[in-house]
């Protein structure tokens with residue numbers, strides 16, 4: 526039996542997700558031998574800290590995957606599309622955070638609390654990590670589905686700026702700095718838009734505003750983000766005909782996505798029972814005491830690992846439906862943490878020899 530610890534490559538180590546990944550790799554139980562950090566040639570030679578050690582970033586090239594057992598990809602879709610197969614051809618198992626392969630039939634889409642067994646079903650040597658909006662609700666929704674049998678989801682998201690990467694974070698802080706001093710702003714149509722100037726990756730001002738848009742325009746007015754919530758929820762839960770309607774909205778929060786979810790099941794539900802069931806589910810925390818202002822908010826949840834659930838109510842008009850409010854850190858469980866959990870399942874395979 527081999528006792529060699531597996532070698533890991535983190536591709537995109539300098540980005541918003543990559544930065545959180547280095548923190549997660551430094552704080553979770555260490556299951557890795559060598560950790561290689563990789564980014565674009567722009568970052569080559571830059572020193573980043575992981576597990577308390579400074580490691581020099583390498584430019585993405587085929588040779589960086591030589592001897593690598595697991596390669597995490599936290600890079601834009603087009604970079605994953607080109608380079609994940611290169612890493613796989615050199616013998617690495619790829620865990621990809623981008624949207625490049627998520628809906629491919631021969632690539633599993635894995636959330637360890639929901640469908641860990643799919644990790645072994647990887648004919649191309651590639652495993653996909655779901656998008657951050659789906660991930661911020663699916664652990665809790667999956668637990669409810671196992672108990673009650675899900676038939677429909679109606680979702681409204683309240684998505685953080687960091688879902689649009691480091692550029693999204695920078696844009697929100699820049700806009701807040703521009704509007705902070707002027708207490709007349711937000712009183713006349715267009716005054717905030719004129720004050721913030723640069724919109725960055727968002728189609729409207731984000732400071733002092735909400736923006737009913739995330740992603741790119743798809744058929745019939747749907748956004749790519751809304752279709753991801755539908756398609757990825759169906760694939761992860763193994764429910765190809767699940768009815769899903771999502772409206773994705775960007776809010777002026779740095780990190781942590783929130784979702785209001787109306788979930789309908791095949792049997793009648795009870796709010797207290799659902800609360801108990803969620804509270805005993807791995808990766809879920811229930812915070813639900815509105816009389817004492819106890820419910821999850823992004824400002825309180827950011828930086829934590831679980832999916833937080835509150836405002837659990839049975840629908841007044843349908844005894845088979847629950848209404849919930851959920852928060853999840855989009856850079857942790859919504860991206861880096863889920864990838865790290867998948868990679869740890871792989872590390873256990875390698876360590877078992």
Ligand SMILES: NC(=O)c1ccc[n+]([C@@H]2O[C@H](COP(=O)([O-])OP(=O)(O)OC[C@H]3O[C@@H](n4cnc5c(N)ncnc54)[C@H](OP(=O)(O)O)[C@@H]3O)[C@@H](O)[C@H]2O)c1
Nearest residue numbers: 537539540541542564565568599600623657688690691860
């Ligand atoms: N932000 C979220 O909430 C979130 C959640 C789930 C999934 N994701 C996905 O995770 C991926 C990374 O997102 P992010 O928000 O971390 O983006 P980001 O902050 O823009 O970081 C992008 C990373 O990719 C690297 N990169 C870009 N072009 C490259 C190239 N040609 N060759 C090698 N490396 C290259 C960058 O390296 P340099 O620094 O050298 O340019 C950087 O490390 C995306 O696919 C995104 O859709 C994001």
